[in-house]
Amino acid sequence: MRISVVQKSLAVATASIALAVGFTGSASAAAYDGQDPISSGCANTAITAKSSGIYVGSTQVGTIELRYSTACRTVWARVRSTGPYGTATITRTSNWDWDRCDSLSWNSSMGQYSCYTPMLNDAGVQSYASGSASASNGYNSGQVDTARY
Known part of the structure; x- marks a missing residue:
């Protein structure tokens, strides 16, 4: 089987574009480390990649969410709680960088x-969210992690 010059040129061009897009996505995602997902516009393309209910006994008192921006390739954690106390932490497993x-x-x-939380670059790496939430009376809290994404 003989490959023409046009086929070779097309293969090289396709590979070059794939590499450029991959590196551009990673580099631009890194620029978002520590930024606010809403003011940066990254929240506009957010999905909840992973979530876990937070329980005290058998009562759900909140939810921790691992949010992911498809455009920015970033992650952040969001906690929702029935009470006024709680935390959300996002952790990137490649270097254990985190924000809370x-x-x-x-x-x-x-x-x-x-x-x-502020955002972390998630291009080509994995992250997870941890959260705690309190009951509506502000007492009794539970804590949980999401799966990695």
């Missing part, structure tokens, strides 16, 4: 207290 929020505020659209 622990000042929950009332979110009327969710009907719960919540906070979210």
